[in-house]
């Protein structure tokens with residue numbers, strides 16, 4: 034192939050291919066140079082100096098593959114004395130980002146937005162550390178550009194997620210209408226959510242119409258203080274998970290008893306692999322059989338299942354008033370069940386009844402919070418090789434928020 038043709042294919046502004054240094058089964062090595070000798074841009078201060086060239090160094094940079102072969106460019110880099118700090122500095126090229134062309138780095142970031150870092154690295158033949166450095170560098174730049182000022186939501190939800198094994202949490206704020214995470218921070222509770230409202234500013238905070246959350250005290254008090262005109266809704270998604278937790282506590286307790294009493298049939302049905310059947314919103318035929326069998330063997334589990342079903346029925350109410358009546362009735366039923374986990378839950382729901390019922394004033398869909406929560410869980414499972422919480426926060430923005438190349442506008 035003519036060098037001119039390769040130069041055209043490469044299409045790197047102001048560079049031309051001087052020679053093909055090597056070409057084999059898997060890679061191409063090209064020596065490139067400037068077409069027009071422009072004055073070098075100093076890598077220390079970013080300014081063009083007209084100082085005489087001190088010496089020339091070489092740099093190798095990986096570029097996008099040519100015809101499926103990994104492509105490496107060898108570029109001469111001029112060195113000159115920087116008048117600002119008086120040191121010999123190498124020039125910088127606008128087309129490069131470290132040991133890669135910018136367009137190659139861009140491809141890494143596009144891949145890490147849809148796959149794990151490990152998968153992206155496998156695909157591009159890069160080690161984890163390299164993928165991490167490129168990915169993080171681009172995300173940090175995009176964050177400076179896109180995450181400040183914080184986009185103002187009118188309906189938002191806030192949720193915390195446990196991070197790694199060390200009981201650390203990060204808090205995410207979701208714009209329900211944009212369906213995106215718009216802000217996040219490590220930590221949880223009042224002080225963390227306060228930081229969001231502070232970043233948003235007093236005026237925009239007071240313009241928020243509704244906030245969905247898990248009903249935790251810290252969040253509630255922060256919302257009350259800053260989002261003065263917002264309706265606070267205990268998210269349907271969290272209500273469901275509270276019910277599931279109570280049901281699971283009952284399952285565990287009954288399993289313990291069944292094992293003590295050597296009731297093997299029952300113990301088998303309550304085994305933790307069956308746990309998910311109890312949690313199912315729409316059990317399959319086979320799952321329903323298990324549930325029916327369970328109902329005949331264990332009255333407590335059966336009644337707990339009914340309580341959960343009854344609660345979810347409340348959400349079919351068409352008015353605040355009907356829902357209120359339903360909730361009052363449910364709290365009564367839960368107390369009289371004498372099942373400790375549900376009595377406790379009844380207390381919680383009584384305390385938070387206004388927030389639960391606010392749903393019937395503003396029906397905030399929980400599907401978005403639930404979807405984002407699942408995505409974040411998957412992010413954690415995929416173990417992107419987060420070195421620290423700051424990177425994890427960026428990855429959440431990349432996969433669920435404004436730093437996603439597929440979703441960005």
Ligand SMILES: [Zn+2]
Pocket residue numbers: 075076077078079080082115116117118122
């Ligand atoms: Zn300089």
